[in-house]
Amino acid sequence: MKSLDANLRLSRRDADVQILLAHKPSDMLTAGDASSQAVAIARDLLHLCDTRVLHGQDQAVGDELGTLLGLTPVAQRVVTDWALAGKGRALWLVGDRAFKVQTVLTQPELRLTYTNDALTAGGPA
Template sequence: MTVGDEGSQAVAIAKDLLHLCATKVLLGQDEQIGDELSELLGLSPMAEQIVTDWAAAARGRALWLVGGHVAKVQTVRTSLDVALTDTNDALETPA
């Protein structure tokens, strides 16, 4: 996890926080992070593949872990939603 130096207190706290959350939304991640999440959260190979392949392939896709339930979720935003929540505008607009 990239919250601090390996073995640091920050990493330990972040890992502990993961286990305190009843709801987890896992957006697309690369293979290395997917492996780490799988180990930390006990993801099945299929769940890990959803995070590293399907969710990483497009915006708005995630694996949701809610209590003991697992769901593959595709968020669909209306044009109003996009206007209100698009935080990438500054990154995409030339200076």
């Protein structure tokens, strides 16, 4: 966790773009014991990121996001309702602003990113 934290801080100086990905916020908080330095760093990482993309989540994770990120009730509902209702939907938090975003892929992008061929063709998974 220390090296990731240091790398993120250096990326600002070097104008690098860093991307962190987690299925839910608590994934990052399992880096150690609740009172450990690693968990404290992980909690800070959530606040160091200037842009956060929150895809649809169930209510429990939405509540967790609301608590950890200070989401308004409206923003939390976007994550737990609207974003779950369709592919490519997410709440983007950029600085102190929030945006509902619907990503639309072109046909070439769909061909490149569609990974469920084996499932839909009835082949082995």
